[in-house]
Structure formats: structure tokens, C-alpha cells
Amino acid sequence: xxxxxVKSYDEELAHLSGQIVRMGGxxxxxxxxxxxxxxxxxxxLARRVVDGDCRIDELDHxxxxxAVRLLALRQPMAGDLRQIVGxxxxxxxxxxxxxxAANIAKRSKVLDQLPVSVPVDxxxxxxxxxxxxxxxxxxxxxxxxxxxxxxxxxxxxxVDAAYNTVFGDLIKGMTADSGAITAxxxxxxxxKNxxxxxxHATNIAEALHYQIIGxxxxxxxxxxxxxxxxx
Amino acid sequence: xxxxxxxxxASSARPAVQIIAARLKRRHAAERRFRRTGLAAVVVSLGFxxxxxxxxxxxxxxxxxxxxVRLDVTLDAETLGIGDQRSADALASANYQGVVKEALYKxxxxxxxxxxxxxxxxxxxxxxxxDLRRLLAADPGAVGTxxxxxxxxxxxxxxxxxxxxxxxxxxxxxRLSDRxxxxxxxLEAEGAVVKRFNSILFSSGDSREPExxxxxxxxVGSIYSLAITLLVSFPLGVATAVYLExxxxxxxxxxxxxxxxxxxxxxPSVVFGLLGLAVFLxxxxxxxxxxxxxxxxxxxxxxxxxxIAGRAALKAVPPSIREAATGLGASRLQVxxxxxxPLAMPGILTGTILGMxxxxxxxxxxxxxxxxxFIVDIPASPLxxxxxxxxxxxxWADSPERAFVERTSAAIIVLLVFLAVMNLGxxxxxxxxxxxx
Amino acid sequence: xxxxxxxxxxKIIARALSVHYGEKQALHQVDLDIRAGEVTALIGPSGCGxxxxxxxxxxxxxxxxxARVSGSLTLDGxxxxxPAVDVVQLRARVxxxxxxxxxxxxxxxxxxxxxxxxxGMARDQAELDAxxxxxxxxxxxxxxxxxxxxxxxxxxSGGQQQRLCIARAIAVEPELILMDEPCSALDPIxxxxxxxxxxxxxxxxxxxxxxxxxxxxxxxxxxTAFFHMGKLIEVGDTEQVFTNPREPLTQGYITGRFG
Numbered sequence: 001x002x003x004x005x006v007k008s009y010d011e012e013l014a015h016l017s018g019q020i021v022r023m024g025g026x027x028x029x030x031x032x033x034x035x036x037x038x039x040x041x042x043x044x045l046a047r048r049v050v051d052g053d054c055r056i057d058e059l060d061h062x063x064x065x066x067a068v069r070l071l072a073l074r075q076p077m078a079g080d081l082r083q084i085v086g087x088x089x090x091x092x093x094x095x096x097x098x099x100x101a102a103n104i105a106k107r108s109k110v111l112d113q114l115p116v117s118v119p120v121d122x123x124x125x126x127x128x129x130x131x132x133x134x135x136x137x138x139x140x141x142x143x144x145x146x147x148x149x150x151x152x153x154x155x156x157x158x159v160d161a162a163y164n165t166v167f168g169d170l171i172k173g174m175t176a177d178s179g180a181i182t183a184x185x186x187x188x189x190x191x192k193n194x195x196x197x198x199x200h201a202t203n204i205a206e207a208l209h210y211q212i213i214g215x216x217x218x219x220x221x222x223x224x225x226x227x228x229x230x231x
Numbered sequence: 232x233x234x235x236x237x238x239x240x241a242s243s244a245r246p247a248v249q250i251i252a253a254r255l256k257r258r259h260a261a262e263r264r265f266r267r268t269g270l271a272a273v274v275v276s277l278g279f280x281x282x283x284x285x286x287x288x289x290x291x292x293x294x295x296x297x298x299x300v301r302l303d304v305t306l307d308a309e310t311l312g313i314g315d316q317r318s319a320d321a322l323a324s325a326n327y328q329g330v331v332k333e334a335l336y337k338x339x340x341x342x343x344x345x346x347x348x349x350x351x352x353x354x355x356x357x358x359x360x361x362d363l364r365r366l367l368a369a370d371p372g373a374v375g376t377x378x379x380x381x382x383x384x385x386x387x388x389x390x391x392x393x394x395x396x397x398x399x400x401x402x403x404x405x406r407l408s409d410r411x412x413x414x415x416x417x418l419e420a421e422g423a424v425v426k427r428f429n430s431i432l433f434s435s436g437d438s439r440e441p442e443x444x445x446x447x448x449x450x451v452g453s454i455y456s457l458a459i460t461l462l463v464s465f466p467l468g469v470a471t472a473v474y475l476e477x478x479x480x481x482x483x484x485x486x487x488x489x490x491x492x493x494x495x496x497x498x499p500s501v502v503f504g505l506l507g508l509a510v511f512l513x514x515x516x517x518x519x520x521x522x523x524x525x526x527x528x529x530x531x532x533x534x535x536x537x538x539i540a541g542r543a544a545l546k547a548v549p550p551s552i553r554e555a556a557t558g559l560g561a562s563r564l565q566v567x568x569x570x571x572x573p574l575a576m577p578g579i580l581t582g583t584i585l586g587m588x589x590x591x592x593x594x595x596x597x598x599x600x601x602x603x604x605f606i607v608d609i610p611a612s613p614l615x616x617x618x619x620x621x622x623x624x625x626x627w628a629d630s631p632e633r634a635f636v637e638r639t640s641a642a643i644i645v646l647l648v649f650l651a652v653m654n655l656g657x658x659x660x661x662x663x664x665x666x667x668x
Numbered sequence: 669x670x671x672x673x674x675x676x677x678x679k680i681i682a683r684a685l686s687v688h689y690g691e692k693q694a695l696h697q698v699d700l701d702i703r704a705g706e707v708t709a710l711i712g713p714s715g716c717g718x719x720x721x722x723x724x725x726x727x728x729x730x731x732x733x734x735a736r737v738s739g740s741l742t743l744d745g746x747x748x749x750x751p752a753v754d755v756v757q758l759r760a761r762v763x764x765x766x767x768x769x770x771x772x773x774x775x776x777x778x779x780x781x782x783x784x785x786x787x788g789m790a791r792d793q794a795e796l797d798a799x800x801x802x803x804x805x806x807x808x809x810x811x812x813x814x815x816x817x818x819x820x821x822x823x824x825s826g827g828q829q830q831r832l833c834i835a836r837a838i839a840v841e842p843e844l845i846l847m848d849e850p851c852s853a854l855d856p857i858x859x860x861x862x863x864x865x866x867x868x869x870x871x872x873x874x875x876x877x878x879x880x881x882x883x884x885x886x887x888x889x890x891x892t893a894f895f896h897m898g899k900l901i902e903v904g905d906t907e908q909v910f911t912n913p914r915e916p917l918t919q920g921y922i923t924g925r926f927g
Contacts, residue, residue: 480733481733549770551766551768551770552770552773553731554728554731554764554766554770555766555770555771555772555833555836556772556782557728557731557759558726558728558759558763558764558766558837559759559760559763559782559836559837559840560756560757560758560759560760560783560786560787560840561756561782561786562756565786569782570772574773
């Protein structure tokens, strides 16, 4: 694509994309740290994640304001319009991811303070999987890579399947040991949060697809049989 | 590299504002010089105009009055040489001069001898008999009666009364003899010599006798000529302009025609006169000296002016008006007659009046078609021989009598008034058309 | 007058339409269909041929010396450039509104009455009055001018003048109205009024509009055609063209990148 006749417009659009990539990177790091805090029972790390969420919220606010300003002053059309609207959507999705990461960190702190401990390996594995999705989708955004976005989009099924396994395991554990119910319930919510983060990654993939191609991805989103999705 | 560095240093030392300020004084001075030159040009041209008007008015105004001499005239049948006849023919050919002379001899009974008598008779215009002829024609029964009449004085007497000829006896080159001056003083002393408004100037045609020479024939001739010119050149010129501007395709031929029309406007008018001589007189056999032919020749001279002015006026009509009308489904002719022509009319009229004013002052082409002839009668139709105002000016300017000098200027004044009236008419017409909506 | 235009039937069909001005080709092989009862916007940079296309429809190009048209252009299936077609009749069926408001320097009444008069559409004064009043009403101008019909049309404001021109065009009861950048000389409020008027007129007329304002095209048109260098690059639903143009050239033009 050629440059705009108005150079500052190009700079503003680049700035917007840069902010999204920064937000994405931040959310990915937050999420990774939350999973690490859970895996290592690192209370300090968990606290940092909870505190760090406000930075993503600030960035989200910045992006929203900036995008509205662009809409008002530049009256964008076509690709530019889609990019700005995409940034608005994606920024919202990333902000949600940040919130979930903070929530996971909070729960991992609670989990540490519980007398009993339950195995967290399955949930951590699920977390690693979703973390990969976030990384990919942010890369796809930075590179305007539709194929990569479509791959992330189609991998939501995988996440759902992994979530179902973790869900089953946790239910099984709770049935076997009623003393672990509290810890397992927290883990269950953490797993649910991770699955939702995966959904947001998919949403970003859809928004990115629309931003680049101009239409949403074709066909039904490949959906696994998610348990408790109606919640 | 060092050059540019130096330049940069210099310009930083003298910022743009200073550079501009340094030249500012010169620029303002140049502007003031230019304005003063323009003003001077206007003053000089106005000065020339003032001199021209002053000279003409100074020379010509006195021609609007004429000296009359009061005499007791007896319409004696014997002196008239008509005997008992009272028929119109006889009255028309009667010897009125004799009656006037008798009246003069009676007034100055001491005058004897042929030379003296001739000098005495020279006080009154040789054309003074026209009043008597008119009187008898109206009332044939007046024969034998005596009337106190104001008779037109001779041009030399008139000039003397107006101070153009010295009234000192024995002055060099005097057109009036000492005796004549004496009689004149005598008449003046008893109030028998007055100056009155010169109605002859506005009622008669040309004459060899200055005191009998009038402009009316030339005025009527000019009016006839201009009427013919207007009738021929206006429709023809407007039609040509409209066709060329609105209908004709833009190609080599129309371009050629355009160039030729522009050239025609620059052709010396005497050439048009030759054309008129060849075509209208020799080929079509039209009457010589007639306002009809004069008008046709002047129409030829006017045409390029009207066409050029008309095309300019048509061009000045915004194309958006044409588009608007065309877009509504108006035909080309409707576009022109309903919108373009009314909008262009003020401009076309201005051009036409300018052309007509030009034609009014034309002399040379009219000389070519014989309008320079000496014509005494007032033309009754455009087919009668006639003079026109500028030719009359030319003819009188050529005459030796002192009285024709002032009449020439008077004719110029009348011509200028004519022009002024036409221009006022143009302004009035333009205003009227412009205020139609 | 209240004819209901059937949707989705094609009013104008252009096939391989080319226009030459002397040596210069202004329009290259344009295929474009214009649906009845819709506003079709023609957009593109200056000199792209959009106005040329517009002026083919009522044969205003005939006025230009050396203009040649080839290909086919039909109005309701009838070839516009058929020698048998009377231009005057065509122009009565296809009204036009121009870039600069161009009322005649006559009274407001005479401006609107001119078209019906030359076409002999009114049998008497009362009918003519009815046409003039109705047209002014449809153009949303009646309330503003009803007490000053005898005033000169040029005494109105720019926006009012343009609506007067629209009233003048619809007084001839055209089926199709061509608008050549109708708002380019107007201020935003006057523009908004004209745009609203265009939207109302869409019920009874097919409208083809050339505009340089993409926002305007987006606001008032249902279909948008993008011209570039005398070629039709893209035509589609306005929504699609402005959110997701198919052609890179279109994208480049409407987003303000041009190379």
C-alpha cells in the first residue's frame, strides 16, 4: 500500500498499530507471569501481575481515545477505517486478556494460602498452549499476516479440547478427595479463565481477518464441545 | 560549499525583513512615479479636450445669432415686374430683389450713382427676398401694400456687427466700404439693426450666401443615413455574431471569417466608399449623393464593429446559463433567444451605438459616393440628394467667407450634440435592459 | 407524478462506452449499469471521466466540438445515441443540476416555469402555477420563497439557488436526474439540506451524481462507481466500496493514498 498524501496520517496509523502491539506484548507477558506464578507458587510474581494490569488498562484507554480522535479528524475510509475500528476491538480484547491474567494471578495467590495443594500441571499446560496462541496472534497483527491469524483462529478447537481434559481431571480429583474441593474450584476457574483468554485470542484473529481482508473469516468457527461454556 | 555557507551566514546576518525593507523605499517611489505619470496623462488629455471645446464654442456660438435690418418694403406690382398677374407662377418669379433695393433707396434717398447704389443694396442679403416671396405666396392680395420687415443682413454686415470685421473707416482689407459703414451706423442708431436667433441655420439647406446657409439639410441627411445604417447593420451584425458565436462549428473556415471580420474593422473607411461607389452606384445604379447609399456604405463600416462587440458580449454570457437551458431541453435557438441574447443585449447595444457614432462622423467614404455635392434642398426621402453633417463641416471649412468660419464651428457643435445624444441614448438603453430583472 | 420506480431494474446500461475529445480519449470502454430508484455516485480524481460519463447520459457532450462517442448507452433499453433520438426530448427526460448554482437571471417563478413553458406542459396559467408550486415544494424551497416568487433567482443564497435549480429540473418531470458535483459550491449546512433533498427525491427519481466528496457519496448514494484515468475501476454497493473496496486503486483513492 502506498503512503498517504497526508504524511502525519500515516504516522498516526503506525502509532496506533504500535500501541496495539505493545499492549499485546504486555498482556502476553502478564499472562505468562501469571502461569509461572501458579506453577512455581511464586506469591511475589503473582502480586506483580495483579499490580501490572493497570498498565494495560491505561494503554487501552489511550488507544480508545486516539482511535476516536482519528475517526473524528481523518474520517477514515476502507482499509484505514477497518484498521482503526480493528484497533478499537482488539484493544478491548487485549484488555480483557489482561484482566483474566490478573484474575489468574489473584487466584494463584489464594491457592498458595490454602492448606492442601492439588496438582496444577494440566492447567499450566493449558496455559502454555493459550500463551502460544496469544504470541502468534500478536505476531500476526504486527506482520499483518492473515494466514497466521487464520491458524490461531482454527486452533481454538485445540484449546477447547485441552480445557475439557483439564476440566474432567479436576472434577475427578474433587470427587476422589472432598478436602481438595476449594483448591480444585479455584483451579477450575483458572482453567476457565485460560479458556476465555483463548476465546479472546480467537476474537482478535477474527478482528484481524476483517481488518486485513474486509470480511470476517468464512464458515463456522471450529468449536469443540466446551463444557460449561454457557456460564 | 563555502559559498553556500557564506550565503547562509549573510542571510542570517540580514534577515529577510531587512532585505525587503531596504528595497521598500524604491518600490514605493516607483509606484508614486507611475501614478503621477498617469495623472499627468489624464490632465494633459483633458486639457486638450478643453482647448478643443473652448475653441469650437468660442468660434461657433456666435453663429447661432444673425443680424437683421428693418426696412419698410412696398410690394409694388411694377417693381415686382408682374403687372396684373397674380398667379403662383408669376409671384414665384417676381423681382423681389428689386422691391428690397427700392426700399433701401427710399430709406437713403441721398444715395445716387450705380456704384453707391450697389454698395447700398449690399447691406441686405441677396437671399432676403425669401421672406417676401413667402408673404405674397400666402396672401397674393398684399401686392401694393407696405410692410415693415426685418430682413436678413448681408454676411459682411453680420460679421461687422459681431465684431469680426473692423468698423473703423478705411481699415485695411475691409470688406465694407466707408459709406456702407456709415449707413450701418445710421441704421443702428435708429434701432433698425438687431441680432436675433439664427433660425435659418436650423431650417434651410446649404447656400452660397453664408447668411442664408443652414444645417437642416445636413441634419436630415444624417438622420436618414443613420436610420438606414441602423436598419441594415444592426440585424445583420447581430445575426452574424450570433451565428458565429453560437451555431457555427469551430473550424478553419469560421476562423478565416473571424480573422477577416477583425481585419475589416481596420480597413480605411475610404476603401468602403470606393466599394460603395463601385457596387451601389455603378453596379446597382442607385442615386448619387443619396442618404440611402450613404447609409449602406456606413452600414458596411459599422458591421465589423457591431459583430466584434456582439461576439464579445455573447462570449461574456456565462456558459452555465447555456448549460442550464440546454439541460432543460431548450433547443439551440431557444437557448439563444430566451437567455443568451437578452443577457448580451446591453453589450451589443453599446457596440452598435459606438459603431453608429463612428459612422456619424465619417466623411471620406461619403465623398466617394458623391455626398460632397452642393445641395440646397432639404431631402424629403432617403433617395433625395443630401449632405450629411460631417460633409457639411468639410464643405463650409473649405469656403472663403469669414461667416463660414463660425458656421463651420456651429456645425461641429451640432455634430457633437448629436453624438452626445446618441451616447446618452446608449446609456439609457443599457440601463433599461439591465434592469429588466 | 408519484410513480413508484421498480427497484433493481436497470435505467441506464452502458456497454463499452468510449468518448474521445479530438485526439484525447476521455472514457475507455466503460460498462456500467445504473439501477432505477437509486442514487448512484460517480467518484474519482479530476479528469477521470466521471463527468464525461454523466454528460453522455443527456448528451451534453454534443455541445463540445470534436467529441465522439462509441459503444452503447441505453435509457430504458433505448439507445441514447440513436440518430432517431431527439436530443430535446431526451433532455426533458433526463434533468441536470450543475456544479455551480446557475439560476437564470429571471424571477424565481420564471426559473421554474421555463422548462414547462418551452415543452408546452401547462395548458393555462393555473396549471403552470401548480407545476411551479409543486416543484418548489418538492425541492423544499416553497416555504422560503412563496412570498417572493417575483424576486430574481440570483437574489437567493447559494444553497437556495441550488435547490431552485433542482426545482427547475424536476418541473419538467424527468425520470432521471444528473447532478454534477451539486454541493461543491455550498457551505456544509446548505450541503446537508441538498443531500437530504436528494435522499427524498430518490423515491421518485433515479439519480446519478458526480461528487468529489467521498463522505457525500457515502452519505447519499446506494451505489458507487469509481473512475480513474477514463476507466471504470470498480462499481458496487456504497457500503462495500467504502468499507472494503475490491480494487487497490479504489482503496488508494478513498483512503487518500494516491500513486
